Amino acid sequence: MESAGEQTTPDSDRGCIVETEAHTGKRLENTLAKKLKALTGQVLPTLKRGDLARYFPSSDERIIEYDIDSLVYEARSPFQKIQIMHSKTLGNMLILDELQNIAESDLIYTETLMGRGIENYEGKEICILGGGDGALLYELLKEKPKHVVMLEIDELVMQACNKYLNSICGDVLEKRKTDQYEIVVGDCVEYMKKFIAEGRKFDYVFGDLTDIPISGAPIGECWDFIRTILEHSFMLLKPDGKYLTHGNGTTCLESLELFEEQLRLLKPKVKFTTSKAFVPSFMEEWLFYQVTFA
Numbered sequence: 001m002e003s004a005g006e007q008t009t010p011d012s013d014r015g016c017i018v019e020t021e022a023h024t025g026k027r028l029e030n031t032l033a034k035k036l037k038a039l040t041g042q043v044l045p046t047l048k049r050g051d052l053a054r055y056f057p058s059s060d061e062r063i064i065e066y067d068i069d070s071l072v073y074e075a076r077s078p079f080q081k082i083q084i085m086h087s088k089t090l091g092n093m094l095i096l097d098e099l100q101n102i103a104e105s106d107l108i109y110t111e112t113l114m115g116r117g118i119e120n121y122e123g124k125e126i127c128i129l130g131g132g133d134g135a136l137l138y139e140l141l142k143e144k145p146k147h148v149v150m151l152e153i154d155e156l157v158m159q160a161c162n163k164y165l166n167s168i169c170g171d172v173l174e175k176r177k178t179d180q181y182e183i184v185v186g187d188c189v190e191y192m193k194k195f196i197a198e199g200r201k202f203d204y205v206f207g208d209l210t211d212i213p214i215s216g217a218p219i220g221e222c223w224d225f226i227r228t229i230l231e232h233s234f235m236l237l238k239p240d241g242k243y244l245t246h247g248n249g250t251t252c253l254e255s256l257e258l259f260e261e262q263l264r265l266l267k268p269k270v271k272f273t274t275s276k277a278f279v280p281s282f283m284e285e286w287l288f289y290q291v292t293f294a
């Protein structure tokens with residue numbers, strides 16, 4: 001059998017033997033594989049190369065291969081790189097800074113986050129932090145709340161989702177203000193401070209921010225910023241209000257423990273329950289939190 005390192009392609013036109021770029025690449029891969037095996041005993045993983053990104057990380061940083069067949073949209077906003085990619089099985093997917101956020105397949109994400117069938121939103125006042133894909137706002141409006149305000153930092157995310165994730169957000173991102181809801185474009189922390197100063201209160205606050213939220217303020221650690229969001233959220237909640245958010249993949253025990261540590265640091269004290277769902281576009285099970293005053 002011919003070894004990959006010795007593969008050659010006859011070039012009949014020139015009557016000589018030439019090596020194509022693919023062969024050079026394969027040769028390099030084989031050399032790397034042999035060296036890696038000899039030095040570390042590890043095997044070089046099988047990866048498909050090409051123009052389209054097809055590998056995204058799981059929450060515990062394993063590589064997952066997606067069946068991406070086209071890049072539908074790409075732009076860089078002042079806050080993040082925004083991509084909509086099409087997956088044969090998941091539909092259009094929103095990717096922010098190379099991380100999966102939501103796909104057309106993910107109604108279960110939104111339904112578990114909002115506790116559909118468990119929570120009663122009728123006549124309630126709701127605040128969404130982030131949520132730029134519009135799916136949570138779209139599903140909540142079906143439950144007849146009194147009013148929803150959504151605080152999203154990135155106008156461009158909403159424009160992209162309005163155009164390419166229409167099946168999960170309907171037409172809610174078309175208008176910025178109706179009798180039922182208002183979408184405010186800005187840093188949620190700034191607007192939360194404003195609402196607190198005005199004495200505004202909500203029955204529900206949703207944390208539907210990116211896993212590492214965009215901080216407008218120079219707050220060092222990501223966890224400090226997440227705690228700032230939590231503290232402000234509880235200042236906005238009515239005494240019997242609820243804070244609902246996604247946690248992390250259920251395999252990320254350390255990160256979930258860190259999040260729960262932030263909850264334990266809150267004053268006044270809070271208590272929480274959790275729920276789980278397998279999210280198709282994350283290709284893993286995620287944990288969701290329901291937090292109330294203790």
Ligand SMILES: C[S@@+](CC[C@H](N)C(=O)[O-])C[C@H]1O[C@@H](n2cnc3c(N)ncnc32)[C@H](O)[C@@H]1O
Nearest residue numbers: 101130132152153154187188209210211213214
């Ligand atoms: C698209 S949603 C969905 C979250 C999601 N399902 C996930 O997997 O993380 C997240 C949104 O949070 C927004 N965001 C991040 N930091 C923010 C901030 N400080 N204020 C308001 N919106 C923010 C992002 O622009 C993004 O549109």
